[in-house]
Amino acid sequence: MGNTNQKIKFYSGENIPLELHKVRIVQKLHLVPIERRLEALYEAGFNTFRLSTKDVFLDMLTDSGTNAMSDHQLAAMMEADDAYAGSQSFDRYQKAVEEVLGKKYLLPVHQGRAAENVISNALVKKGSVVPMNYHFTTALAHITQYGGKIEELLYDEAYVINSKHPFKGNMNIEKLEDCIQRHGVSKIPYIRVEASTNLIGGQPFSIANLREVRAVADKYGIRLVLDASLLGENAWLVKQREPEFKDASMKDIIQLMTGMADLVYFSARKLSSARGGGICTNDVALFKELQPLIPLFEGFLTYGGMSVREVEAIAVGLYETLDETMICQSPQYIEYLVNALDRKGIPVVTPAGVLGCHVDAMRVCEHIPQTAYPAGALAAAFFLISGVRGMERGSVSNQRDEDGNETYADMELLRLAVPRRVFTLSQIKYVEDRMTWLYENRHLIGGLKFVDEPPVLRFFMGGLAPLTDWPEKLMSKFREDFGDSL
Numbered sequence: 001m002g003n004t005n006q007k008i009k010f011y012s013g014e015n016i017p018l019e020l021h022k023v024r025i026v027q028k029l030h031l032v033p034i035e036r037r038l039e040a041l042y043e044a045g046f047n048t049f050r051l052s053t054k055d056v057f058l059d060m061l062t063d064s065g066t067n068a069m070s071d072h073q074l075a076a077m078m079e080a081d082d083a084y085a086g087s088q089s090f091d092r093y094q095k096a097v098e099e100v101l102g103k104k105y106l107l108p109v110h111q112g113r114a115a116e117n118v119i120s121n122a123l124v125k126k127g128s129v130v131p132m133n134y135h136f137t138t139a140l141a142h143i144t145q146y147g148g149k150i151e152e153l154l155y156d157e158a159y160v161i162n163s164k165h166p167f168k169g170n171m172n173i174e175k176l177e178d179c180i181q182r183h184g185v186s187k188i189p190y191i192r193v194e195a196s197t198n199l200i201g202g203q204p205f206s207i208a209n210l211r212e213v214r215a216v217a218d219k220y221g222i223r224l225v226l227d228a229s230l231l232g233e234n235a236w237l238v239k240q241r242e243p244e245f246k247d248a249s250m251k252d253i254i255q256l257m258t259g260m261a262d263l264v265y266f267s268a269r270k271l272s273s274a275r276g277g278g279i280c281t282n283d284v285a286l287f288k289e290l291q292p293l294i295p296l297f298e299g300f301l302t303y304g305g306m307s308v309r310e311v312e313a314i315a316v317g318l319y320e321t322l323d324e325t326m327i328c329q330s331p332q333y334i335e336y337l338v339n340a341l342d343r344k345g346i347p348v349v350t351p352a353g354v355l356g357c358h359v360d361a362m363r364v365c366e367h368i369p370q371t372a373y374p375a376g377a378l379a380a381a382f383f384l385i386s387g388v389r390g391m392e393r394g395s396v397s398n399q400r401d402e403d404g405n406e407t408y409a410d411m412e413l414l415r416l417a418v419p420r421r422v423f424t425l426s427q428i429k430y431v432e433d434r435m436t437w438l439y440e441n442r443h444l445i446g447g448l449k450f451v452d453e454p455p456v457l458r459f460f461m462g463g464l465a466p467l468t469d470w471p472e473k474l475m476s477k478f479r480e481d482f483g484d485s486l
């Protein structure tokens with residue numbers, strides 16, 4: 001496996017990420033004129049989820065299901081064993097889970113949130129409390145769906161946007177102890193830790209912290225559940241940032257992490273592949289408790305709602321997750337973009353995490369109150385002036401409380417996802433260029449309001465509208481500065 005700690009130096013001294021793969025299949029992109037992008041925004045209710053890719057130039061909405069697949073994954077998909085039950089593709093998936101994640105028992109599910117549904121259905125009851133480093137939207141929605149609540153237990157530094165702390169995803173151990181004592185062990189079905197904590201900017205936890213969480217779980221006899229959707233990247237950052245592991249293999253780091261969890265689940269749309277998911281454990285009793293829910297919600301136990309081709313791709317992708325030349329690609333591009341914007345004084349989450357570059361909308365749009373959704377406004381404005389589709393990760397992505405009141409997010413972020421091995425460096429430089437222009441013209445961005453608000457996971461399909469004609473004014477300024485450029 002390639003060792004990226006042996007850095008590739010340029011004679012020129014330039015510090016840029018070098019791709020250790022080549023492109024063999026390409027997809028044509030379309031950069032439509034700004035006038036069409038404005039129309040598309042209105043059609044999509046100023047919600048980037050609702051844009052059609054025919055209007056999108058660089059799709060940085062998410063890395064979920066959009067990572068490039070390898071030649072080996074595509075080859076394996078052709079050999080898939082199409083069977084309702086007892087498919088050999090599942091055997092290969094199970095073997096990969098055992099060899100890479102170190103877990104013997106595997107339950108296939110169609111994607112990450114399906115795993116969350118199954119786990120919450122089995123373990124969460126009315127009045128349950130699930131302590132976690134931080135929520136992910138779908139994890140929270142499933143826990144609350146079954147009558148539970150969550151408590152987010154990060155250290156204060158996690159909320160500091162511009163920071164040098166290497167492990168902002170660490171769980172606060174004192175708060176964890178306090179949470180358990182306040183609610184009592186019987187109320188806590190499990191502690192959830194999320195690798196490369198998504199909603200605070202793809203920030204990892206350290207092995208030292210996970211060891212402490214495990215010790216607390218052991219002290220009180222509470223299960224530990226690991227959301228491993230972004231496990232490979234968390235492991236890679238452990239190798240870069242936690243001195244004890246600088247010479248460790250990816251496999252050793254990954255198995256140290258999964259070995260501390262009683263139950264591991266993942267979205268294979270992120271971990272290893274572009275579709276699917278799984279739940280795995282070495283605890284046979286727990287496995288048996290969850291097992292009946294798979295045929296009920298997902299499909300038979302050897303496909304879990306996935307096509308066998310997807311199952312094959314996950315298996316190969318799990319082994320590839322151990323290859324540092326593959327897993328480092330997205331974090332290195334993100335680091336490049338984050339550092340380039342940071343050098344220009346554009347507020348971004350630092351240190352660079354995984355998954356994407358996170359722009360701090362609360363500061364870029366200081367003039368927009370949280371009631372007018374600054375991160376949603378920044379996402380819309382950036383699409384308008386660049387054709388680059390990012391994702392709002394702020395109050396629009398939050399859900400209302402039990403009484404129907406708005407809950408404002410701790411951070412208002414525009415996430416520009418960088419899926420693995422998808423974009424080129426000149427495309428990343430285009431993002432840097434257009435974000436620089438937008439930052440200089442940020443006073444032209446205005447707020448948004450909901451005009452159509454779904455009751456659950458509203459950010460996916462909700463419709464918003466601008467509070468004024470700011471999009472038209474922003475477009476005029478673009479034309480003034482860029483002439484007839486796309």
Ligand SMILES: Cc1ncc(COP(=O)(O)O)c(C=O)c1O
Pocket residue numbers: 064111112113114136138139194198227229230267268269270276277
């Ligand atoms: C940390 C984390 N957990 C769970 C999920 C849900 O996975 P899926 O989108 O496959 O349902 C995601 C998806 O982005 C995620 O980032």
